[in-house]
Amino acid sequence: MANIDMTNTDPYRPVDETARDMARDLITEATYGAMAVLCPDTALPSVSRIALATDDHGQPVTLISTLADHTRALKANPTCALLIGEPGSTGDPLTHPRLTLHANAQFVIRGTDEHDALRIRYLSLRPKAKLYVDFADFGFVTFAVSEAVLNGGFGKAWRLASTDIWPDQRTT
């Protein structure tokens, strides 16, 4: 049947430089995102907003409180997903590019060189965080991304490997 039905075709395009650049730009520009985790008691999904920046490798990092349910969830199971790329207040939000990152969360131990370098970088990118960065319950979490799905708007989707986005990184 010749009709408008495209439901049975693979919706993903071959990865190209446009997709790689768009993914990197979304990560670099993100100041926050939605993080999906598994609830520790039920293994059911939850989702909450977190602040975002990048580390020296351009990989995502957040600064979160142990008070938050999502932090307890990540400590029980570090597997998570991030949605980044927030629409502006105008236009159709579903035509705005967004990126889903499948990742493992890694808690950064306070007092380590990694922590101190990240603290300097994070405060340079997010100066308002100096109000709480040194609170006892706050800590940095980095995200080791395994794969990504980029949605550039209706009909424009790509699956990317971590090495598509960070070609110089080892595969995590």
Added chain:
Amino acid sequence: MANIDMTNTDPYRPVDETARDMARDLITEATYGAMAVLCPDTALPSVSRIALATDDHGQPVTLISTLADHTRALKANPTCALLIGEPGSTGDPLTHPRLTLHANAQFVIRGTDEHDALRIRYLSLRPKAKLYVDFADFGFVTFAVSEAVLNGGFGKAWRLASTDIWPDQRTT
């Protein structure tokens, strides 16, 4: 020890009318949100953007394509979570109120009275959806909310039952 450490206190406030109203307002005003699902093959969390409106009861509804990974995930396991309440382009995104809804997704069968009523309402709220609402691969999904977590900004969090938000509804 008298210090700034508040890490061991319950971060949730008693539910009040302010929280109930804020939750209802966020749901009513949401045009999109982040939906967390379980990947059908791995049971790991994923998260993606979906369009949102409300049904006649003020409960959330989306219009999604079977082409999308999140639709396949919901068909395999309807348990999901929604994050709604999107910051504007200015100000600190973490001070903007947001709401996490824990829910079960319910696919609305085309050709039923429920579908036809929902189609009319959805198009009245989201007129641009007429471009794809009748595509064979698109369908409505409603969300039966079991509980909610409202975050009104730093230090202002509430846990709400479904009946706090929709007092006239049966508990789902």
